[in-house]
Each structure stands twice: as structure tokens, then as C-alpha cells.
Amino acid sequence: MGESNRNVRDVYGDYATQVIPREELKSTLNIFMVYMGVLAVIAAIFAGSGLAQMYDPSTTILVALIGNAMLAVFGGLIAYIGGHTRANTYMILRYPLGRIGAMIGSLIVSAIPLIIWFAVETWLFGITVNVIYPGHPLTSIAAASLWGGLLMMLTAYYGFKAIAILSYITVPFWYALIAIGFFAAVDLHGGLDALWSARPETIAPLGLGITYVFGLYASGCVITSDVSRYGVKKWSGSVAWGIHVLVFMTLLLFAGASMTLLTNSPNVIVAIAQIGLGIGALLLAILGQWTTNDNNLWSAALAWINITGKLNKRQWVVIIGIIGTLIAALWGGVYGMSLEPFINFGVFLGYFIPPVGAVLIADFYILSKFVLKREYKFGPGTRYSMVNIPGIVAVFAGGLAGWLASTYGTPLPTGIGTADAIIVSLLLYLALTIGFHKAGVKYEVGVWVEKPTGF
Amino acid sequence: MVEVRSFALASLTLMLVLGAVTLALAPLTGHYRGSYLALFLGGVIVFVSAVYLPIIYLRKASDVRRIAVPAMQSLWVSTSMGLGYVVTALAPYFQIKLWVAYTLFIIGWIILLYGLYALLKISKETGVPLAV
Numbered sequence: 001m002g003e004s005n006r007n008v009r010d011v012y013g014d015y016a017t018q019v020i021p022r023e024e025l026k027s028t029l030n031i032f033m034v035y036m037g038v039l040a041v042i043a044a045i046f047a048g049s050g051l052a053q054m055y056d057p058s059t060t061i062l063v064a065l066i067g068n069a070m071l072a073v074f075g076g077l078i079a080y081i082g083g084h085t086r087a088n089t090y091m092i093l094r095y096p097l098g099r100i101g102a103m104i105g106s107l108i109v110s111a112i113p114l115i116i117w118f119a120v121e122t123w124l125f126g127i128t129v130n131v132i133y134p135g136h137p138l139t140s141i142a143a144a145s146l147w148g149g150l151l152m153m154l155t156a157y158y159g160f161k162a163i164a165i166l167s168y169i170t171v172p173f174w175y176a177l178i179a180i181g182f183f184a185a186v187d188l189h190g191g192l193d194a195l196w197s198a199r200p201e202t203i204a205p206l207g208l209g210i211t212y213v214f215g216l217y218a219s220g221c222v223i224t225s226d227v228s229r230y231g232v233k234k235w236s237g238s239v240a241w242g243i244h245v246l247v248f249m250t251l252l253l254f255a256g257a258s259m260t261l262l263t264n265s266p267n268v269i270v271a272i273a274q275i276g277l278g279i280g281a282l283l284l285a286i287l288g289q290w291t292t293n294d295n296n297l298w299s300a301a302l303a304w305i306n307i308t309g310k311l312n313k314r315q316w317v318v319i320i321g322i323i324g325t326l327i328a329a330l331w332g333g334v335y336g337m338s339l340e341p342f343i344n345f346g347v348f349l350g351y352f353i354p355p356v357g358a359v360l361i362a363d364f365y366i367l368s369k370f371v372l373k374r375e376y377k378f379g380p381g382t383r384y385s386m387v388n389i390p391g392i393v394a395v396f397a398g399g400l401a402g403w404l405a406s407t408y409g410t411p412l413p414t415g416i417g418t419a420d421a422i423i424v425s426l427l428l429y430l431a432l433t434i435g436f437h438k439a440g441v442k443y444e445v446g447v448w449v450e451k452p453t454g455f
Numbered sequence: 456m457v458e459v460r461s462f463a464l465a466s467l468t469l470m471l472v473l474g475a476v477t478l479a480l481a482p483l484t485g486h487y488r489g490s491y492l493a494l495f496l497g498g499v500i501v502f503v504s505a506v507y508l509p510i511i512y513l514r515k516a517s518d519v520r521r522i523a524v525p526a527m528q529s530l531w532v533s534t535s536m537g538l539g540y541v542v543t544a545l546a547p548y549f550q551i552k553l554w555v556a557y558t559l560f561i562i563g564w565i566i567l568l569y570g571l572y573a574l575l576k577i578s579k580e581t582g583v584p585l586a587v
Contacts (some may be wrong), residue, residue, distance in 0.1 A: 029528070165571065168585055172535035173542075176496065184548055187488065278546030 015229075016302055017454025019086040019378050025232040032240035034227050037171045038220070038295075039248060043120060045178060047216050048256020054209055056199035057258060063206060064253040067213025070419065071249070072242040075221030078357050079237035081364050082225025085376045089223045090306040093356070095376055096363035096429070097395070098388040099448035103307045105356045105395065109222050111307055113353065114300035118324035121293040122149040123331045125286060131273050132282050142329050149325025152290055156297040156317050170287055175248075177277070182255040184275045189262035198261035207417075211406055213253065214354070214418040217245065222357040226299075297321055309455045351406075354418050355398030355425035359391045362429045371434055379450065386446025390432035398425025459580055460516040463526035466573040467504045467511065470533040473566050474500025477540065480555055489551035492543060493559065496536045500566070503532045523581035530574050537566025 015024075051060045081092055089109065093102035126145030133139045138147070186195055221241075228237020263271040273282060301316035311319075368374050402421025404410040412420040436443040477497035481490045507529035514522050540563025543549065544556045551559070578585050 027524070030524070033528070165575075165585065169531065169535045169538055169567075169571070169574075172499075172532045173539040176499070176536065176539055177543075180492065180495070180543070183491070184488075276546060276548035278542060278548075283542070 016088070016305060017091065019091075020229050024230065026230045026236075027232055028236040028240055031227060031231050031236050032244060034230075035240055035244040036175075036248065038227075038292075039244060039252070043117075043124060044216075044249065044252045045256035045259075046124065047213075048253040048258075049260040050212065051209060051253055052257035052260035053200055054204035054212075055257070056203065057195055057254070057261065059203065059206075059209075060257045061250070061254055063209035064213055064250045065246075066206075067210045067216075068246050068249050068253075070210070070214050071217050071221055072246045074218075074354065074357060074361075074422070075224045075241045075245060076238040077361050077365070078221060079224035079228035079231075079241045080235060081360065081376075082228035083231040083234040083237045085225075085378070086229045087376065087378050088226045088229055090303065091378055092225060092360060092364070092376060094384045094448075095368065096359040096388060097356075097391040098385040098444060098446075100386045100446075101388050101392050104392065106303050106307050108352050108395070109219060109356050110303035111300060113219050114296050114303065115320055115324050116327070118149075118152075118293055118296045118300065118320065119327035119331065121289050121296065122152065122325055122328035125149075125152075125289045125293070126328065128282060128286050128289070131270055132279060145328040145331070146325060148290075149321065149328050152293045153297065153317060153321030153325065155290070156294040156321065157314055178252060178255050181272050181275060181277060182258055184277065185259045185262045185271065188275060195258055195262055200261075207414075208406075210419075211417045215351075217249065218354045218357075218418060222353055222360075297324075306455075351402045351417065351421055352395070352399035354402070354422045355395040358398060358422040358425035359394050359429045362394075362426045363391070363433075366430060367433050371437060378454075380452045380454070382450040384448045384450070385444030386448050388444050390429050390436065390443050393432065394425045394429035397428055398422065401425075459519050459577065460511065460514070460522050462573070463511050463522055463577060464508065466569070466577075467508050467526065467529055467533075469569065470500055470530065470566065471504035471508065473562055474498075474504060474533065474536075477559055477562055480558060483552070484549070484555050485552040486550040489549040489555070492549050492551075496539045496543075500533045500536050503529050519581045520583060523577050523583040527574055527577055527583060527585070530570050530577075534567055534570025534574065537563045537570055539563070541567055 048060075051063065055063060082088070085092055090102055090106045093105045093109075097105045122145050123141070125148040126141040126143075129139050129144035129148065130141050137143060186192060189195075224237060224241050228241065231237045231240075259265075259271045263274055265271045265274065297317050297320055298313065300320045301313045304316045304320070305311070305313065364376065368376070398421040401410070401412060401424040402417040405412045405420040406417030413423050414420055433443060474497050477493050478501060481493035481497065484490050484493060507525050510525050511522055514525075516522070540559045544551060544559040544563060549556075574585060577583070
């Protein structure tokens with residue numbers, strides 16, 4: 001598996017439409033470090049702040065552990081598919097959704113959310129600049145978001161090597177900085193006793209927090225294959241993903257929640273500034289956001305290339321960068337420093353993205369293995385259906401079910417919106433495909449033959 | 456080929472020594488916050504260097520890729536902790552005595568700059584990308 005493109009030129013770069021050749025594979029530790037680098041964003045700490053507005057510390061740990069355990073299993077299963085096939089997300093989706101369906105799936109999973117992520121990180125950049133240098137028109141959240149977003153877009157466009165290297169060496173200390181920030185907050189605000197007795201005015205239901213945690217990284221779960229496809233072992237990505245999300249995501253959420261509970265500041269950047277860790281630490285936080293956002297732009301561009309097959313990466317970087325920057329500037333101008341849009345975004349992600357992963361799991365582990373007895377294959381000349389109707393139906397039905405369960409309390413298996421969305425999608429996909437298959441009804445429409453470029 | 460191995464071993468040894476110096480400065484910082492900072496950052500540098508040194512030492516000199524990858528992983532973490540000293544040693548929260556703070560600040564810069572140099576040199580000579 002995965003050797004079919006040995007002599008095919010990598011037209012789009014980073015094997016965007018091809019499987020990874022054997023000589024490019026990396027160790028499990030390398031895969032783990034890549035995942036850790038992706039997790040090193042201020043947004044992860046801000047997510048902890050969001051939890052602090054819902055729970056006390058012990059409940060925060062419980063909610064984070066349950067949510068992250070679900071993420072570990074869900075993402076681990078998908079990561080294994082990438083490790084097995086050595087193909088990225090947009091490629092493996094061609095089987096459960098069809099070639100056109102995979103484009104729709106890419107829109108849901110990456111192309112649109114990554115624009116929003118770019119906007120969110122740009123907005124957080126504006127907040128950080130405003131905290132460090134308040135009181136100037138150019139450092140208002142809206143203004144800083146605007147020029148910050150444009151700068152990020154330019155560095156992504158030109159690919160400044162110096163910033164890439166700085167970002168690379170920032171990551172390990174970034175984790176140390178969060179640990180230092182946590183202990184400093186505990187030290188300055190009454191110690192561990194104060195932490196364990198701190199709590200918000202009202203405690204939210206557990207299901208809401210679990211959905212929130214799951215939704216924060218659900219998109220990441222579905223695209224784990226983009227990294228795990230490089231794993232030297234089929235299971236490299238699954239193990240790396242599981243450890244980083246279960247251990248480190250939980251610690252980051254708890255650290256963010258603790259800093260917020262102890263300092264009474266819903267903004268972690270403000271908390272770090274209040275603690276007195278120095279402007280250098282804040283600048284590091286900026287750098288982390290800057291370079292992560294460069295990656296968001298590049299990944300979004302990759303997704304749009306896979307969807308349209310038109311324009312090049314740089315052109316997409318400019319288009320997406322301008323859209324994201326405008327969203328961020330408006331966000332900063334309209335909402336000020338409220339975390340509400342970020343929390344809403346995290347919860348919203350929990351509805352429609354996980355179903356894409358659910359149909360992928362159902363197709364790879366059950367339908368393909370036990371019913372159709374097929375292997376995922378890629379390469380020029382490979383034939384895919386245009387649209388796999390049950391896949392598309394299951395994704396939207398599952399997302400809708402999750403939304404109904406969370407918003408209107410519709411009684412579904414778990415009561416946790418995201419989990420319900422996954423279960424409904426998975427079962428519906430299997431019921432439809434196996435049912436149609438047994439009945440001899442054709443459920444895949446059209447034929448797409450893979451081009452020499454892999455598109 | 457032998458040069459990559461010896462350069463990697465020398466670089467990690469230098470990191471180990473500099474990390475140990477900052478560890479030794481921990482009790483002299485004058486405040487428990489500064490001590491914990493030096494123990495933490497210095498401890499990470501010493502630990503990661505001590506773990507990776509024997510790994511590289513036991514690998515064949517001709518296997519440059521299998522030498523470069525662990526060397527760069529170790530240097531990556533050490534360099535990052537050096538950056539940590541640069542941005543935190545003089546921060547008011549830690550209340551470190553001025554001469555110790557400046558010593559840590561300078562050692563931080565040495566670790567940071569040498570680490571960057573070593574990372575780029577190993578990457579360039581072995582063809583292993585920085586993102587290992």
C-alpha cells in the first residue's frame with residue numbers, strides 16, 4: 001500500500017495529493033513532537049479559561065480527562081488510517097464520501113474552520129499586543145488584529161526562514177512558560193488551598209463541558225492523518241496522538257483554568273502580565289501565535305487546492321489571509337475582549353466535523369474490511385465514486401443530531417452532543433451502506449479517475 | 456561523517472555543562488522563585504543532554520541521519536530552555552539577585568546562539584530538516 005506514486009511528481013508539494021514514500025517516514029517520537037508543536041498555541045490555554053467560567057478545578061480535570069479520552073480514541077482511530085494508507089485526510093475521505101463528497105468534507109473539516117482559526121488566532125494576537133502596549137490607536141484590539149493579520153499573511157506568503165526557526169525553538173519553552181505561569185499564579189494567589197476552593201458562581205452540566213473540550217480539538221482529530229501518514233509504524237500516529245492529547249491537552253486546560261480562577265482574569269495573557277513574568281514572555285506568546293497562524297494559512301491553502309485544483313498555495317494564502325484578518329478585526333471591534341465568540345466556536349465545531357471522522361472510521365474499520373473487503377488505494381488511474389450518498393447523508397444527519405441534542409435536549413444515546421453526532425453518523429452510515437449493499441442498490445454515484453497529478 | 460558525530464557529542468556536552476552551571480546557580484538566586492526557575496530550566500537541559508548523549512555515543516559514526524535526529528531533538532529542547540533564561544531571568548516575579556540574573560541571562564544567550572548554530576550546522580550537513 002502506498003507505493004503507487006513512486007514515479008509521480010509531487011506537483012502541489014508536501015504530498016498533498018499522493019501517498020508518502022517510504023524514505024520520508026519519521027519515528028513515533030517525531031510524530032509526537034509535531035503534534036505537540038501544533039498544540040502549543042495560546043488558544044489551548046484560553047480554552048482552559050473557558051472551562052474556568054463553567055467549573056471548579058476538580059470538575060475541570062474530570063471534564064478535561066473525559067473529553068480528552070474521547071479525543072484520544074477518536075483521533076487515534078483516524079490516525080491509524082493515515083499510518084496504514086500513508087495518505088492525508090482529503091485523500092482517505094474519497095472512499096467514505098466519494099471524490100466530490102471529499103471536497104465537501106474538506107470544506108467542513110479544514111477549509112472553512114481553518115479560516116476561522118486564523119481569525120481567532122489573529123484576534124488573540126490583537127489582544128496580546130493591546131495588553132503589552134495599551135492606550136495607542138494602533139494597539140487597539142481591532143487595529144492590532146488588522147495589521148497583525150496582514151503581517152502574518154505576508155510572512156506566510158514569503159515564508160521567512162528566521163521566524164520559522166524562532167518558532168521551532170519556542171515550542172519546548174512555551175510549555176515550560178505555561179508551567180511557570182501556573183505555579184506563579186498559585187504562588188501569588190493563596191497557594192493550592194485557594195486554587196481548590198476557587199469556583200465560578202454557577203457550575204455548568206458535565207455534558208456541556210465535555211462537548212466543549214471535545215469540540216475544541218475535534219477538527220484536529222479528523223485531520224490527524226495529515227501527520228500520522230508520516231509514521232514509521234502504522235500505529236505511530238495513534239500512540240503519539242493519544243499521549244499528547246490525554247496528558248498534555250489536559251494539563252494545558254487545567255493550567256489555563258487555574259490561572260483564570262486564581263487571578264480572576266478571563267484573559268490568560270492579562271494573567272501572565274499581572275504575574276510579572278516579563279514582556280519577553282508575552283512576546284514569546286505572540287511569536288507562538290504568529291507562526292501557528294502561518295501554519296493555519298498554509299493548511300487552509302492546501303485544503304482549498306484539494307477542493308478546487310486551481311490557483312497555487314501563495315494565491316490561496318492571500319485570499320484566506322485577507323478574509324481571516326477582516327473577521328478578526330471586526331471581532332475585536334465588535335466583541336472587545338470577550339471570550340464568548342471563541343467558546344461558541346469551540347462548541348459549534350463539535351457538531352459537524354466529528355461526523356466526518358465517524359463515517360471514515362465506519363468505512364475503513366467495518367464496511368471496507370468486513371463487507372466490501374477492499375483496501376484503500378491511491379495513485380493515477382485509481383477510480384473513485386463522485387459522491388457516496390450514505391456518507392454525505394450520515395455526516396449531515398449526525399451533525400444535526402448533535403446540534404439538536406445539545407441545543408434542545410433531544411434524547412439521544414449519550415446526551416453529549418458531539419458523542420451523539422458521532423454515534424448517529426457511524427450507525428446511520430453502516431445501516432445505509434450495508435442495507436443498500438445487501439439489497440443490491442447502487443449508492444455511489446458517478447466515477448472520478450485520479451489524474452497524473454493526484455487530483 | 457565522523458565529524459558530525461563528534462560535533463554532536465561536543466555540542467551536547469557543552470549544553471550539559473552550561474545547564475549544570477545554571478543548576479549550580481540555583482541556590483544563589485536569593486529567592487525561592489528564582490531557585491525553582493533555575494532548577495527547572497537547568498534541570499531540563501541537564502536531563503535531556505544526559506539522556507541523549509549515550510544514545511548518540513553508541514551509534515555508528517557513518518549513520519549520520521540516526522545521529523543527527525537525536526542530536527537535533529536534544530539541542531532543540533536545550534536551546535529552547537536557553538531562550539527561557541533570556542526572557543525570564545530578569546523578570547521581576549523571580550526576584551533573582553542582579554549578578555545571578557545577569558549570569559543566567561548571558562548563559563541563556565550563549566545556549567540560544569550556540570544551539571541555533573549547532574542545529575543549523577547539523578541540519579545543513581546531514582540534510583535532516585529542522586522539524587525533527
